[in-house]
Amino acid sequence: PPAKDDSMNEPPSPLSPAVRDDLLEVDEDFSEHFDAWDSLRxxxxxxxxxxxxxEKSISSGEVDAAQL
Structure with missing residues (x-):
């Protein structure tokens, strides 16, 4: 078998942002709190x-024919 490629297992460079585990769950949290029913409501x-x-404008007479 071919040798294992460890090139992707290098430690992150100081310039690359660290990926936090809690950010990986953002999509699940977002869909839980902002689903289609919440948008509809x-x-x-x-x-x-x-x-x-x-209704308030019509009942108070503050609307003219052009606005209707």
């Missing part, structure tokens, strides 16, 4: 807030 909440602003 956020969009619904924003839409409701916008509708409340529109």
């Amino acid at each position: 956020r969009l619904v909440a924003e839409s409701r807030a916008h509708l409340r602003v529109v």
